[in-house]
Amino acid sequence: xxxxxxxxxxxxxxxxxxxxxxxxxxxxxxxxxxxxxxxxxxxxxxxxxxxxxxxxxxxxxxxxxxxxxxxxxxxxxxxxxxxxxxxxxxxxxxxxxxxxxxxxxxxxxxxxxxxxxxxxxxxxxxxxxxxxxxxxxxxxxxxxxxxxxxxxxxxxxxxxxxxxxxxxxxxxxxxxxxxxxxxxxxxxxxxxxxxxxxxxxxxxxxxxxxxxxxxxxxxxxxxxxxxxxxxxxxxxxxxxxxxxxxxxxxxxxxxxxxxxxxxxxxxxxxxxxxxxxxxxxxxxxxxxxxxxxxxxxxxxxxxxxxxxxxxxxxxxxxxxxxxxxxxxxxxxxxxxxxxxxxxxxxxxxxxxxxxxxxxxxxxxxxxxxxxxxxxxxxxxxxxxxxxxxxxxxxxxxxxxxxxxxxxxxxxxxxxxxxxxxxxxxxxxxxxxxxxxxxxxxxxxxxxxxxxxxxxxxxxxx
Ligand code: PHE
Numbered sequence: 001x002x003x004x005x006x007x008x009x010x011x012x013x014x015x016x017x018x019x020x021x022x023x024x025x026x027x028x029x030x031x032x033x034x035x036x037x038x039x040x041x042x043x044x045x046x047x048x049x050x051x052x053x054x055x056x057x058x059x060x061x062x063x064x065x066x067x068x069x070x071x072x073x074x075x076x077x078x079x080x081x082x083x084x085x086x087x088x089x090x091x092x093x094x095x096x097x098x099x100x101x102x103x104x105x106x107x108x109x110x111x112x113x114x115x116x117x118x119x120x121x122x123x124x125x126x127x128x129x130x131x132x133x134x135x136x137x138x139x140x141x142x143x144x145x146x147x148x149x150x151x152x153x154x155x156x157x158x159x160x161x162x163x164x165x166x167x168x169x170x171x172x173x174x175x176x177x178x179x180x181x182x183x184x185x186x187x188x189x190x191x192x193x194x195x196x197x198x199x200x201x202x203x204x205x206x207x208x209x210x211x212x213x214x215x216x217x218x219x220x221x222x223x224x225x226x227x228x229x230x231x232x233x234x235x236x237x238x239x240x241x242x243x244x245x246x247x248x249x250x251x252x253x254x255x256x257x258x259x260x261x262x263x264x265x266x267x268x269x270x271x272x273x274x275x276x277x278x279x280x281x282x283x284x285x286x287x288x289x290x291x292x293x294x295x296x297x298x299x300x301x302x303x304x305x306x307x308x309x310x311x312x313x314x315x316x317x318x319x320x321x322x323x324x325x326x327x328x329x330x331x332x333x334x335x336x337x338x339x340x341x342x343x344x345x346x347x348x349x350x351x352x353x354x355x356x357x358x359x360x361x362x363x364x365x366x367x368x369x370x371x372x373x374x375x376x377x378x379x380x381x382x383x384x385x386x387x388x389x390x391x392x393x394x395x396x397x398x399x400x401x402x403x404x405x406x407x408x409x410x411x412x413x414x415x416x417x418x419x420x421x422x423x424x425x426x427x428x429x430x431x432x433x434x435x436x437x438x439x440x441x442x443x444x445x446x447x448x449x450x451x452x453x454x455x456x457x458x459x460x461x
Contacts, residue, residue, distance in 0.1 A: 031329025050221030077249020084243035104243025120159030135307035210282030228456025232394030241398035410442030
């Protein structure tokens, strides 16, 4: 049966005017996936969790669990054509499944509260490339520069607010339309710059140890918690499990090939992450940094690579600028989850919804921004606010969200509805692929996520 679907450009409910071409859909969705998760978080967690073995588990989580959930979200979003909660209410009226949407909105809010801080550090480092003059390869010097930044409460707050304000301005000025054009240019540029950094990094004396760290698994470091961390990272990096992909799916064109789009996003996202790893780890070992440096790893290692290159400061400006743009693509997608809900349910204008959301994040972001200074001793379950927001979102909200989404699609929404979306109402001849993904969503994804969650929290051994 051919069901009449609104054309994106004609759909009224909070439709983002950016999704008008197929390539645009891919780019903007990719813009959500590629961000600080790839450039900052992936290297940080890989370093803290022992390298190659973690990378392998993470790859498996992204492909086996992340991809099916992503395409399920796109399909549900395009069927619902509403915000996260609205879509769930439309797909499963008079039930509790709207909770998936509520989890998404909460997750988007908490992620933004710490993500905007890291984006703030990135912006601050654009300035450092100018003010530092000669860059250093010395671990102690570079660590000190980072520590000075993050332990200064005034700077921590200001840089976060700069990011939030810039985000608000982009939306208020309606430049969102330009985001597709920006991503079209900035992602390939980021790719090229990463290639340059990789070439320098892997040719440093002593770089081989970094490659070994990244590619030679040492399974002795792997625990159940590592697996949960890898799963959380995979979902975080792909922006799945919290309705972000569902919200964007609502803007997909009716002739968008969802399985192909989702697969491309997952592969490109993996590629950029691996490239960030290749840019960072050889240098970490060549210069004697600690791979376990965590949140600071990107910020202390990258300047050292640039220090050993001609025009290093110039390249560093471009690198952090492009990273800031990548972060912006992700931030805009997070905002969209919340603002589309506020617009639809409280009949707020887009500008008001954005202002309310950004104001809220500025407030909730304060304790996260000050986690290395004034609020360092405020612990929630033994974690600073920054770490707590990060842990709760990646490891709990996104994984539980992904679990519920797969159960919903596999057991409630069922194959015919999923297939109708994945095949564009029968226009695409991709039954086999769709059956495979349905099988994954019904049996494999929920069981694996459930087991990883239980074991990650020490409930089964
Ligand atoms: N995927 C983004 C990144 O890697 C972060 C993100 C998470 C964006 C969840 C939207 C939703 O940086």
